[in-house]
Amino acid sequence: MDRVDRCYLKPGGQLTEEGRSRWEAVPEELKLDFYRWMVQVRSFDRRSVILQRQGRIGTYAPLEGQEAAQVGSALALSKEDWIFPSYREHGVAMIAGMPLMRILLYWMGRVEGNVPPEGVRVLPPYVPIATQLPQAMGAAWASKLKRERSVSVAYFGDGATSEGDFHEALNFAGVFQLPVIFFCQNNHYAISVPFSRQSAVPTVAERACAYNIRGIRVDGNDVLAVHSAMEEAVTRARKGDGATLIEAVTYRKGSHTTADDATRYRDPSEVEDWVREKDPISRMEALLKAEGLLSEEDVKKWEEQCKALVDRAVKEAEAAPAPSADHLFAHVFEELPPELNRQRAELSGEGGECV
Amino acid sequence: MSEKTLIQGINEGLRTALKERSDVVVLGEDVGKNGGVFRATEGLWEEFGDERVIDTPLAEAGIVGAAIGMAINGMRPVAEIQFMGFIYPAFEQIVTHAARLRTRTQGQHPASLVVRAPYGGGIRAPELHSDSTEALFVHTPGLKVVAPSTPSDAKGLLLSAIRDPDPVIYLEPMKIYRAFRQEVPEGWFEVPIGKARKVREGEDVTLIAWGTMVPVAERAAREASERGVSCEVLDLRSLCPLDEEAIVTSVKKTGRAVIIHEAPKNAGLGAELAARIHELAFLWMESPVKRVTGFDVPVPMFALEDDFRPSQKRIDRAIHKVMTF
Numbered sequence: 064m065d066r067v068d069r070c071y072l073k074p075g076g077q078l079t080e081e082g083r084s085r086w087e088a089v090p091e092e093l094k095l096d097f098y099r100w101m102v103q104v105r106s107f108d109r110r111s112v113i114l115q116r117q118g119r120i121g122t123y124a125p126l127e128g129q130e131a132a133q134v135g136s137a138l139a140l141s142k143e144d145w146i147f148p149s150y151r152e153h154g155v156a157m158i159a160g161m162p163l164m165r166i167l168l169y170w171m172g173r174v175e176g177n178v179p180p181e182g183v184r185v186l187p188p189y190v191p192i193a194t195q196l197p198q199a200m201g202a203a204w205a206s207k208l209k210r211e212r213s214v215s216v217a218y219f220g221d222g223a224t225s226e227g228d229f230h231e232a233l234n235f236a237g238v239f240q241l242p243v244i245f246f247c248q249n250n251h252y253a254i255s256v257p258f259s260r261q262s263a264v265p266t267v268a269e270r271a272c273a274y275n276i277r278g279i280r281v282d283g284n285d286v287l288a289v290h291s292a293m294e295e296a297v298t299r300a301r302k303g304d305g306a307t308l309i310e311a312v313t314y315r316k317g318s319h320t321t322a323d324d325a326t327r328y329r330d331p332s333e334v335e336d337w338v339r340e341k342d343p344i345s346r347m348e349a350l351l352k353a354e355g356l357l358s359e360e361d362v363k364k365w366e367e368q369c370k371a372l373v374d375r376a377v378k379e380a381e382a383a384p385a386p387s388a389d390h391l392f393a394h395v396f397e398e399l400p401p402e403l404n405r406q407r408a409e410l411s412g413e414g415g416e417c418v
Numbered sequence: 419m420s421e422k423t424l425i426q427g428i429n430e431g432l433r434t435a436l437k438e439r440s441d442v443v444v445l446g447e448d449v450g451k452n453g454g455v456f457r458a459t460e461g462l463w464e465e466f467g468d469e470r471v472i473d474t475p476l477a478e479a480g481i482v483g484a485a486i487g488m489a490i491n492g493m494r495p496v497a498e499i500q501f502m503g504f505i506y507p508a509f510e511q512i513v514t515h516a517a518r519l520r521t522r523t524q525g526q527h528p529a530s531l532v533v534r535a536p537y538g539g540g541i542r543a544p545e546l547h548s549d550s551t552e553a554l555f556v557h558t559p560g561l562k563v564v565a566p567s568t569p570s571d572a573k574g575l576l577l578s579a580i581r582d583p584d585p586v587i588y589l590e591p592m593k594i595y596r597a598f599r600q601e602v603p604e605g606w607f608e609v610p611i612g613k614a615r616k617v618r619e620g621e622d623v624t625l626i627a628w629g630t631m632v633p634v635a636e637r638a639a640r641e642a643s644e645r646g647v648s649c650e651v652l653d654l655r656s657l658c659p660l661d662e663e664a665i666v667t668s669v670k671k672t673g674r675a676v677i678i679h680e681a682p683k684n685a686g687l688g689a690e691l692a693a694r695i696h697e698l699a700f701l702w703m704e705s706p707v708k709r710v711t712g713f714d715v716p717v718p719m720f721a722l723e724d725d726f727r728p729s730q731k732r733i734d735r736a737i738h739k740v741m742t743f
């Protein structure tokens with residue numbers, strides 16, 4: 064991998080020297096949580112790809128390979144923090160408290176899938192690239208103005224760094240010293256376009272200095288390093304020290320979405336290297352086993368539990384009663400204007416006046 | 419001649435333009451090695467190389483702004499916006515600049531370029547991928563806007579758009595990209611901008627549609643004929659400028675019009691069409707014009723998209739209404 068500022072857990076599962084001291088400082092429950100969440104996220108993700116193939120959900124954006132980046136970062140946040148995700152952040156969403164069945168509903172084309180339970184500060188997936196960045200910045204600005212502790216996080220990909228919104232958000236964040244974290248999962252491709260076509264500078268993180276905010280580039284498949292980078296960024300933000308741009312260097316193992324075919328533009332040996340050598344879960348599993356915190360039996364048991372969790376979510380999502388057609392008109396305005404009431408009546412077959 | 423789908427018609431149009439005009443370049447996201455997310459540019463990067471078929475950074479304002487700059491400096495860029503729903507970052511470049519550079523420079527810089535964008539719903543695409551905002555562009559003086567509904571028109575209109583001295587927004591009906599095949603002429607051939615196509619001859623009602631809604635209108639016409647109502651179907655093809663003559667001639671004959679579009683109704687293109695018919699053929703009309711459109715709600719996620727888009731039932735009802743007014 065290209066140079067990163069922080070790697071604690073090497074691809075083989077050994078800790079670096081710095082990694083060892085970090086590891087010692089992490090509570091045991093969190094060590095296991097890293098692993099458990101990553102397995103759960105992968106279990107959900109793999110099932111979703113199958114559901115799409117079976118025609119049970121629509122086009123889906125898989126995240127396999129990016130589990131450490133999502134789990135490590137999300138586990139450093141608290142309930143009060145705001146999350147502005149892209150369409151690939153299912154792992155982040157579930158850790159923040161989004162029920163799996165709602166995430167599935169979203170991919171079934173159901174607007175209910177956009178709505179988190181009460182108290183969960185996760186916005187709907189941002190589909191137009193980079194549009195979440197200025198909004199996360201604005202939410203952070205409000206926290207600052209209201210003297211609240213919350214920080215805001217925008218999740219986005221490497222391609223998003225090319226949009227004007229990226230520049231505008233980071234610039235405001237620097238100028239107003241805002242408690243916002245720009246978390247970029249650099250998975251090397253924006254659909255087919257490699258990062259070298261997005262940027263003539265080789266990293267995302269180095270752009271931070273142009274805005275006088277902090278930038279850090281971590282091994283995004285090393286959950287321990289990601290978590291520590293995020294924790295530092297959160298601490299800085301809460302203290303009033305301003306924004307951080309985190310670049311988590313990772314790789315999506317699969318295609319951009321289930322409608323894409325990554326073999327058209329990626330070299331199989333590159334994919335092989337990331338899939339076989341740099342997997343985020345197997346390195347954590349190896350470490351936990353070496354440390355005596357995880358047995359083969361625990362692994363089996365947890366995998367089964369995840370499968371059961373996902374099974375249940377699929378059942379719930381598929382059993383969720385379909386909305387009626389006139390749900391189109393729900394929540395368009397606080398109060399529907401007369402013309403829309405007429406249109407709704409027309410749709411429901413209660414009147415035919417407006418056509 | 420050979421049988422092609424609509425998207426192959428577009429591909430053929432681009433290939434022909436790249437081959438015959440050295441000033442043409444194709445630029446956009448994923449248009450190169452990947453051949454476009456819908457394969458509109460398949461094979462072009464391999465054939466014409468990285469300087470003519472250009473994968474750009476992910477930045478719509480950059481893509482269209484670059485295209486305008488290239489046009490100023492003597493090239494004929496064809497910019498691709500991956501989905502119409504993602505055109506908004508480029509809105510400033512299109513509306514403020516492409517549309518009025520000719521006026522502002524008094525003809526010195528006409529901004530001769532094409533912006534292609536797939537539009538519309540009906541393919542169970544993810545959220546926010548299914549907009550039909552043609553009215554925003556039709557409403558902007560200085561832009562031409564076209565939308566083909568057949569493979570042959572797809573190629574012919576694209577080549578007209580590329581040769582056209584004005585900026586052209588070329589909207590691609592993604593739902594029917596691969597719906598059917600048709601003979602498409604080889605080589606450079608043009609379908610003139612500003613000319614509608616009469617899809618079906620009829621006596622009682624004129625159905626006016628474009629893009630994705632043309633096959634829907636055709637089906638409605640077939641079904642109406644079984645009920646003894648004879649529908650004429652017009653495929654506008656060119657949304658700006660409108661083929662007033664074709665529209666007026668048809669409605670003067672039938673005395674009735676039903677306009678079908680996927681975009682919401684409020685200030686949609688149907689409103690302009692109804693107004694023109696009113697202004698130009700009022701005394702020939704047997705019934706007020708009817709519009710069957712998307713509802714005035716944000717384009718929904720796909721579970722409800724069929725309820726949003728004009729349905730056969732709603733069109734039938736509109737035809738019935740104008741017949742029984």
Ligand SMILES: Cc1ncc(C[n+]2csc(CCOP(=O)(O)OP(=O)(O)O)c2C)c(N)n1
Pocket residue numbers: 149151190191192219220221222223224250252253254319447476478500501504507
């Ligand atoms: C403004 C905008 N333009 C184009 C698209 C189409 N599109 C969807 S995802 C994508 C690539 C995004 O790449 P990146 O930001 O690296 O995120 P990743 O998908 O790799 O997670 C593109 C071009 C879009 N969604 N929004």
